[in-house]
Amino acid sequence: MSRADEPKSADTGVPKTADTRPPGPTTDKRPTSPLWALALFRSELTTTLRRWRTLALLGVLALIPILIGVAVKIETSDGGGFGGGRGGGGEGPAFFPQITNNGIFLVFASLAATLPVFLPMVIGVITGDAIAGEAGSGTLRYLLVAPAGRTRLLLAKFTTSMAFCLIATLVVALSGLVTGALLFPLGDVTLISGITVSFEEALLRALGVAALVALSLVGIATVGLFISTLTNSGIAAMATTVGLVITAQILDTIPQLHAIHPYLFPHYWLSFADLLREPVYWDELVKNLGLQGLYVAVFGSAAWARFTAKDITA
Amino acid sequence: MEQRSTEEDDAAVETRGLTKRYRGGQLAVDALDLSVPRGSVFGFLGPNGSGKTTTIRMLMGLIEPTSGRARLLGEPMPRAARSVLPRVGALIEGPALYPFLTGRDNLLRYDAADPTADPRTRTARVAAALDRVGLAAAAGKRARAYSLGMKQRLGLAAALLQPRELLVLDEPTNGLDPQGMREIRSLVRELAEEGTTVFLSSHLLDEIEQVCTHAAVMAQGRLIAQGTVAELAAGSRGRLAITTPDPVDAVRVLKEHGVTDLVILDERVSGELPVPGPGAADAPLELADLNAALVRAGVRVRAFGAERASLEDAFVALTGEGFDVAG
Ligand SMILES: Nc1ncnc2c1ncn2[C@@H]1O[C@H](COP(=O)(O)OP(=O)(O)OP(=O)(O)O)[C@@H](O)[C@H]1O
Ligand SMILES: [Mg+2]
Numbered sequence: 228m229s230r231a232d233e234p235k236s237a238d239t240g241v242p243k244t245a246d247t248r249p250p251g252p253t254t255d256k257r258p259t260s261p262l263w264a265l266a267l268f269r270s271e272l273t274t275t276l277r278r279w280r281t282l283a284l285l286g287v288l289a290l291i292p293i294l295i296g297v298a299v300k301i302e303t304s305d306g307g308g309f310g311g312g313r314g315g316g317g318e319g320p321a322f323f324p325q326i327t328n329n330g331i332f333l334v335f336a337s338l339a340a341t342l343p344v345f346l347p348m349v350i351g352v353i354t355g356d357a358i359a360g361e362a363g364s365g366t367l368r369y370l371l372v373a374p375a376g377r378t379r380l381l382l383a384k385f386t387t388s389m390a391f392c393l394i395a396t397l398v399v400a401l402s403g404l405v406t407g408a409l410l411f412p413l414g415d416v417t418l419i420s421g422i423t424v425s426f427e428e429a430l431l432r433a434l435g436v437a438a439l440v441a442l443s444l445v446g447i448a449t450v451g452l453f454i455s456t457l458t459n460s461g462i463a464a465m466a467t468t469v470g471l472v473i474t475a476q477i478l479d480t481i482p483q484l485h486a487i488h489p490y491l492f493p494h495y496w497l498s499f500a501d502l503l504r505e506p507v508y509w510d511e512l513v514k515n516l517g518l519q520g521l522y523v524a525v526f527g528s529a530a531w532a533r534f535t536a537k538d539i540t541a
Numbered sequence: 542m543e544q545r546s547t548e549e550d551d552a553a554v555e556t557r558g559l560t561k562r563y564r565g566g567q568l569a570v571d572a573l574d575l576s577v578p579r580g581s582v583f584g585f586l587g588p589n590g591s592g593k594t595t596t597i598r599m600l601m602g603l604i605e606p607t608s609g610r611a612r613l614l615g616e617p618m619p620r621a622a623r624s625v626l627p628r629v630g631a632l633i634e635g636p637a638l639y640p641f642l643t644g645r646d647n648l649l650r651y652d653a654a655d656p657t658a659d660p661r662t663r664t665a666r667v668a669a670a671l672d673r674v675g676l677a678a679a680a681g682k683r684a685r686a687y688s689l690g691m692k693q694r695l696g697l698a699a700a701l702l703q704p705r706e707l708l709v710l711d712e713p714t715n716g717l718d719p720q721g722m723r724e725i726r727s728l729v730r731e732l733a734e735e736g737t738t739v740f741l742s743s744h745l746l747d748e749i750e751q752v753c754t755h756a757a758v759m760a761q762g763r764l765i766a767q768g769t770v771a772e773l774a775a776g777s778r779g780r781l782a783i784t785t786p787d788p789v790d791a792v793r794v795l796k797e798h799g800v801t802d803l804v805i806l807d808e809r810v811s812g813e814l815p816v817p818g819p820g821a822a823d824a825p826l827e828l829a830d831l832n833a834a835l836v837r838a839g840v841r842v843r844a845f846g847a848e849r850a851s852l853e854d855a856f857v858a859l860t861g862e863g864f865d866v867a868g
Contacts (some may be wrong), residue, residue, distance in 0.1 A: 258657065259656045259657055262660055263653075263655075263656045263657075263658075263660075266653045266660055267653055267654060269653070270649070270650050270653035270654070274639065274642070274650055277641060277642065278641055279641060364637055364638075364639075365634070365635075365637025366637045366638065366639060368598075368601075368603055368633055368634075368637065369631075369633075369637055369651055369654075369699060370651070370654045371601075371602070371603060372601045372602070372603070372626055372629070372631045372633070373626070373627075373651055373652075373654035373655040374602075374622050374623060374626035374627065374654075374655070374656075375654040375655075375656075376622075376623060376656070379656075380654070536605075538564075538603070538604040538605060539598070539603040539604065540563075540598065540603070540604060
């Protein structure tokens with residue numbers, strides 16, 4: 228058993244093939260391809276988009292505005308106006324009554340309906356799975372020995388998560404717009420503050436609202452990415468992230484906890500309605516963006532610290 | 542001592558005191574000093590749980606060593622991962638694929654993760670790699686529909702997307718059919734001829750014996766032997782087997798000539814040959830003398846032959862017969 232401890236004699240250590248070694252394959256270091264970062268991002272995006280689960284989730288998101296539109300249509304077709312006392316349902320903006328007059332309000336109503344739970348849930352599933360899922364299936368180790376590089380891979384995952392915040396929001400908004408245009412009349416829009424603007428300007432504001440909703444999701448997306456670095460189980464990371472969304476939403480409704488409310492990522496989410504005022508109320512919009520930025524900075528750094536030091540054993 | 546440093550530069554893989562203790566406290570690799578010469582086909586042997594995969598994970602920068610250091614192609618790992626790994630192909634603990642992507646798309650994805658891979662030649666290189674492992678016809682099938690052997694081949698194809706200086710293969714023939722194993726063996730030989738160093742772990746000892754020039758044996762996280770395959774096999778004694786109708790007489794004569802561990806089984810007598818002197822592994826003269834002695838003593842010999850020590854004998858001698866995995 229002491230064989231390994233003995234100093235190697237010269238003839239065992241030196242390869243017998245050493246001097247007759249063929250020149251070998253192209254061993255020069257290949258230069259880094261300039262478009263590589265883009266290629267990795269594109270590969271991330273298309274790979275995520277080709278998962279059956281991603282498509283199903285986006286499909287559900289597209290379905291929600293259709294369901295709302297059809298429900299409103301049925302409700303109003305027999306009895307004139309939209310059921311009076313409904314739709315308000317708390318502090319959230321209610322765009323439901325306006326839908327029958329102008330289809331573009333279906334965009335706002337759909338975003339308001341999906342932002343509290345559905346949208347963050349979809350983002351939680353996608354980002355929670357981003358690293359944990361690849362670690363669990365073992366593909367992560369092959370990406371790392373490719374070598375994607377841990378920081379660069381995380382950046383690609385982060386960028387993809389951000390892209391999905393936008394994609395998910397746009398799916399809801401576009402489905403809302405198309406359904407609204409098909410089922411209801413379109414035209415000039417009366418804003419919350421009572422001023423009427425042209426349909427073109429309303430469309431522009433709708434785009435702005437979509438952008439705000441997408442940005443509202445970047446906080447939870449980054450949290451999901453961080454959670455994803457903690458485990459090798461995609462399911463566990465997805466469930467934790469989605470659970471966190473629901474917990475934060477519940478905490479946000481408990482008045483006794485008002486001291487922590489301004490730090491909860493969903494707290495200012497529905498402020499996007501302030502973009503539909505004239506003049507626009509910037510106060511909460513800015514607070515929302517600042518809070519999301521804070522979450523990105525904190526959890527992004529945490530994800531980086533964790534992922535670059537992690538043992539990849541799966 | 543100055544020889545050591547040139548040797549280090551020349552080694553494809555070099556570790557010094559490489560140690561890994563997992564978070565659970567398991568000492569998986571214990572002060573490993575490994576030296577894989579460039580241009581060799583290096584077999585990495587060891588029973589289940591002896592630390593082979595753990596070593597490979599450290600070499601590839603997937604896990605951080607607890608202590609010690611590792612050099613790959615002369616550069617420190619994991620620090621130089623970015624410049625070294627593009628020149629290294631790896632199959633670690635079996636293939637891992639995206640089941641919802643086709644075989645071809647799986648390779649395109651892995652290739653996109655390599656910063657040095659030229660996107661313009663990507664599809665051509667992927668096609669060549671698929672062809673090389675015999676998967677060209679199944680390239681458009683989703684990986685979820687691949688058999689174990691097909692997955693293994695696709696994993697190998699991923700390791701061959703670029704010309705590599707070093708290939709690290711963790712049990713490459715796992716799950717392959719006999720033809721597949723032969724193909725992998727000839728692929729390894731082919732690559733070695735092109736100058737690629739191949740580091741392969743395996744349980745299949747004849748496989749190692751057939752393709753490897755060098756080997757190392759691990760047991761319970763420690764390196765217990767390394768050297769050329771011939772040296773390792775020679776370390777274990779060969780056995781002599783004769784068939785004779787006079788087994789009792791044969792045993793007496795053989796014993797006189799220093800053959801030990803004699804076993805009689807009907808008409809077959811086998812025993813362990815005395816340890817051959819260095820450089821005389823086959824010792825043909827000695828065997829001829831032995832045969833002559835038997836004949837002189839009136840023993841009728843039907844068959845006479847030495848069974849050369851195999852790597853398997855050496856392996857079992859080094860790691861013990863026990864079947865149970867060490868905890
Ligand atoms: N992620 C891990 N966490 C804790 N212990 C581990 C981990 N992976 C492996 N081990 C332990 O480390 C030891 C070496 O395992 P390793 O996988 O390196 O063995 P191996 O030689 O590759 O075995 P096999 O031939 O079965 O593939 C084993 O005792 C194993 O239980
Ligand atoms: Mg193993």
